[in-house]
Amino acid sequence: NPKFLYKNKITDVSMIKTSGTGLSDSTANKLRLFDRNTEVSWASTGSTSGTRTITITFPGSVSINRIFVQGINWDTFSIKHDSSVDFSTPISFSGNTQTNLYFEFNTVSVSTVTIAITSTMTTGDIARCAELYIGLEIFEMNSPSGQYKITPAVSQVISQLSDGTYYKNYMRSVRNFNLNLQCVTESERTNY
Numbered sequence: 001n002p003k004f005l006y007k008n009k010i011t012d013v014s015m016i017k018t019s020g021t022g023l024s025d026s027t028a029n030k031l032r033l034f035d036r037n038t039e040v041s042w043a044s045t046g047s048t049s050g051t052r053t054i055t056i057t058f059p060g061s062v063s064i065n066r067i068f069v070q071g072i073n074w075d076t077f078s079i080k081h082d083s084s085v086d087f088s089t090p091i092s093f094s095g096n097t098q099t100n101l102y103f104e105f106n107t108v109s110v111s112t113v114t115i116a117i118t119s120t121m122t123t124g125d126i127a128r129c130a131e132l133y134i135g136l137e138i139f140e141m142n143s144p145s146g147q148y149k150i151t152p153a154v155s156q157v158i159s160q161l162s163d164g165t166y167y168k169n170y171m172r173s174v175r176n177f178n179l180n181l182q183c184v185t186e187s188e189r190t191n192y
Contacts, residue, residue: 004138004191009062010034020044020052033132041071041130044117052127054115056134065107066137067091070100071130076118079103081110097121107136139191 010016013030024046032042033054044052067079079091086092088106113134117127157169184192 002141003066004141005066005133006136006138008034009058009064009134009136010056010132015056015058017055017057018044018053019055020047021050023047023052033129036131038071038130041128042132044127046126048124048126049119052117054117054129054132056113056132058111061109061111063107063109064113064134064136065105066103066133066135067105067113068100068102068133069129069131071128072099072101073121073125073128074117074119075121077116079113079115081108081113083112083114104137141191142185142188 010033013027016030016033018025018030023044025044029042029045032040042054074093075096076094077096078093080086087103087108089103091103091105115132120127159167159169161167
């Protein structure tokens with residue numbers, strides 16, 4: 001069932017530190033980790049082998065229970081908190097072939113989250129990540145006794161230009177959805 005998540009706990013590039021042999025990183029590159037645009041990705045520019053590390057340091061202790069990564073090419077990697085502590089469900093992969101991964105674990109209070117990428121799916125590639133989310137689940141949508149339908153809310157705007165002609169803008173990046181619910185219980189309604 002669909003799940004609703006709070007806003008990403010990563011809110012500023014100053015929270016992100018990257019390292020790796022030869023890795024050259026910039027503010028613009030780090031912003032790509034959490035900018036919600038999966039068409040551009042963070043890359044370990046200059047570092048194509050060895051361990052590449054992404055460390056997120058929060059301004060204080062934060063509670064989290066969900067992490068997802070999208071648009072990755074990581075073959076062998078691990079995600080830990082507070083230097084080297086595993087989550088209740090350890091996140092450690094060797095031989096990964098998935099480009100999008102979603103992780104659930106028991107709520108834990110953390111100060112740092114560290115991602116250590118040891119190898120990529122193709123040897124010699126720079127490591128990539130189009131989106132990194134670290135946060136909390138608000139609630140999971142229960143399946144109503146009737147039905148629910150989730151459809152992307154694609155948007156387009158037709159603007160009249162000063163010369164009297166029209167120009168159509170089509171938004172191809174969908175960030176909103178319409179939920180059409182029927183037979184929702186009272187307890188489920190309070191979640192919304």
